[in-house]
Ligand SMILES: Nc1ncnc2c1ncn2[C@@H]1O[C@H](COP(=O)(O)OP(=O)(O)OP(=O)(O)O)[C@@H](O)[C@H]1O
């Protein structure tokens with residue numbers, strides 16, 4: 001489902017990834033961890049093909065970085081949900097529209113949009129806040145909107161880049177419980193984190209990155 005084969009990548013003459021090989025199976029939940037600057041975010045960016053390897057290849061479902069055409073990348077990205085540390089919500093749209101936006105660009109019709117958005121907002125317990133704007137929500141609520149947006153296209157995987165990095169311990173736990181619930185429903189999750197507490201509390205596989213290479 002996701003495979004890195006001997007991936008090496010330079011960005012602006014600097015070697016960022018060195019011979020990275022790993023595989024994620026269907027429905028797996030794994031942590032990507034390691035020091036700041038190790039290459040965790042860069043690994044995630046290879047999966048949605050925002051960065052391409054110089055050597056080796058990345059295979060994501062039926063797409064291969066060595067063969068994919070530029071015009072196929074949007075289709076690949078629709079199969080992947082992405083969640084960031086800073087939420088990245090649209091400040092001038094309410095909760096409903098932040099989530100609906102991801103569906104509208106794929107051409108889903110009005111009634112179906114409403115049904116699917118309300119279903120994912122219910123998943124993250126935010127149906128009652130659908131008309132509010134991001135600025136009026138807590139950090140944890142904003143991250144729940146971002147998670148709803150990430151799952152509304154039924155992705156096979158969620159890539160979460162330090163999703164709890166801006167949240168306190170109790171709110172982080174709440175976000176982790178939502179991610180665990182989504183994972184139990186069959187969606188794979190690859191989450192970059194520095195948090196020892198999260199790594200220890202949730203016993204998922206750790207993929208450790210240091211200086212652009214994986215550590216056993
Ligand atoms: N667009 C870019 N241009 C130049 N260097 C980059 C770029 N993106 C990443 N890098 C470099 O690649 C290396 C890995 O960065 P990356 O963001 O993947 O690390 P990270 O493990 O996610 O770190 P953090 O834990 O701080 O988020 C760093 O040395 C960084 O400076």
Ligand SMILES: [Mg+2]
Nearest residue numbers: 040041161192
């Ligand atoms: Mg990072």
